[in-house]
Amino acid sequence: MGRLDPRGELWPPFGAMKLFLDSADLSEIREAASMGLIDGVTTNPTLVAKVGRPLREIVREIAEVVDGPISAEVISTDYEGMIREGRELAAIHPNVVVKIPLTADGLRAVKRFAQDGIRTNVTLCFSPSQALLAAKAGATYISPFIGRIDDVSAEGMNLLRQIVRIFKNYQFNTQVLAASIRHPLHVVEAAEIGADVATLPYKVLTQLLRHPLTEVGLAAFLADAQRIPTSQK
Ligand code: E4P
Numbered sequence: 662m663g664r665l666d667p668r669g670e671l672w673p674p675f676g677a678m679k680l681f682l683d684s685a686d687l688s689e690i691r692e693a694a695s696m697g698l699i700d701g702v703t704t705n706p707t708l709v710a711k712v713g714r715p716l717r718e719i720v721r722e723i724a725e726v727v728d729g730p731i732s733a734e735v736i737s738t739d740y741e742g743m744i745r746e747g748r749e750l751a752a753i754h755p756n757v758v759v760k761i762p763l764t765a766d767g768l769r770a771v772k773r774f775a776q777d778g779i780r781t782n783v784t785l786c787f788s789p790s791q792a793l794l795a796a797k798a799g800a801t802y803i804s805p806f807i808g809r810i811d812d813v814s815a816e817g818m819n820l821l822r823q824i825v826r827i828f829k830n831y832q833f834n835t836q837v838l839a840a841s842i843r844h845p846l847h848v849v850e851a852a853e854i855g856a857d858v859a860t861l862p863y864k865v866l867t868q869l870l871r872h873p874l875t876e877v878g879l880a881a882f883l884a885d886a887q888r889i890p891t892s893q894k
Contacts, residue, residue: 678852679729681860683840685709685719687726689863694726696866701729703782703804703840703860705760706736717753724754732782732802734760735770743770751779758782758801763791768798775799782838789823796828796835802858806841807851817841818850825855845869 679700682693685708693699702723709716720733731754735746747759747770758780761767771781775798782802783795787810795803805824807817824837836857842848845868851859861869 678856679858680866681730681732681838681858682727682866683708683842683860683862685712685716685723686863687712687719687722690723691726693863693866698866699727699729701731701756701758701858701860702727703732703760703838705734705784717750720750720753720757724756727756729756730758730780730782730802731756732758732760732784734762734784738762738764738766740766740769743767744773747774747779747781760784760804761800763795768794771795771798771800775801784840786824787820789820789827792820792824792835792837793827796831796833800835802836802838804838804840804860807839807847808841808843810841811843817847818854821851821856822854 680698681701681703682690682699683703684690685704690702709719712719716733720731723731733750735743737743737746743761743766750759751757759774760782761771761784763783763785767783771783774781780801782804783800784804786792786795786803786805792803792805803824805820807821810817810820821839828835828837838858838860839851839856840860842859842861842865844865848859848861848865848869
């Protein structure tokens with residue numbers, strides 16, 4: 662989500678891949694937010710169950726910590742249920758994005774939400790044809806599950822590449838959100854392909870930062886700094 666820096670320039674720079682945190686754990690979310698690198702948060706029922714508190718309560722608290730889209734997933738599977746639940750979730754905070762599974766009823770709900778101005782994140786996408794339908798329905802985000810495709814011995818990144826190409830061909834406004842990210846290479850490849858967003862577990866966010874040569878190099882610089890005469894420091 663773009664905002665103006667003190668010089669009045671758009672930050673992050675136009676076109677930068679956004680990073681969302683894939684978590685419902687408030688301590689992780691606070692920690693990641695304090696790094697100043699998080700543009701939003703995604704949750705799912707599994708992540709919420711791990712925390713063991715009601716989704717609505719968690720979403721309210723996330724909204725106090727992160728100023729960006731917060732995906733909250735419906736658990737209804739029928740159209741009417743998704744509409745009812747999605748409206749309740751969207752009413753919690755203007756940053757809420759209603760997460761909808763990629764089913765026929767789900768896409769009907771996405772279309773309705775698009776007409777009502779409610780943003781959606783279509784989840785559990787495993788094929789380019791599913792992504793095409795979600796974009797046509799008016800999804801704000803489509804979430805291809807990269808890691809889960811890798812888990813069954815296929816190339817998750819191929820799906821991401823296909824979706825990005827298809828959306829570019831037709832200039833769909835739907836943003837491609839690389840989900841089910843398991844390691845830093847997934848993030849780098851998603852950026853090379855041109856995903857709009859990558860949503861990362863906290864562990865992957867910290868892994869992105871670290872490099873042993875940075876640590877070794879810093880230790881050497883600090884040791885050498887001790888040998889500099891005080892007046893030159
Ligand atoms: C996020 O929106 C997805 O629900 C999440 O990235 C799924 O990740 P997993 O495959 O590691 O559960």
